[in-house]
Amino acid sequence: MHPFILLEIIDKVWFKNRRAKWRKQKREEQEKLRKLQEEQLNSLQNMASGPLGKYPSEDEESDLEVA
16 A cells, blocks of 8 residues: 555544544533533522522411501
8 A cells, every 4th residue: 555545544534533522522512511501590490499589378377467
């Protein structure tokens, strides 16, 4: 096999592997962002359903006096 052909094959394989690595890194970054956004959304939902974000129902006793 001619040495230039061998170098061309090696280059093609190297670039193919490099592109695969870039795609994997991008996928991992997107997954991290998705998890972070999900955690933030869950945190906001927990805050909204907490004691300050919840209205007392008619059945619950309230500290408010009705005049």
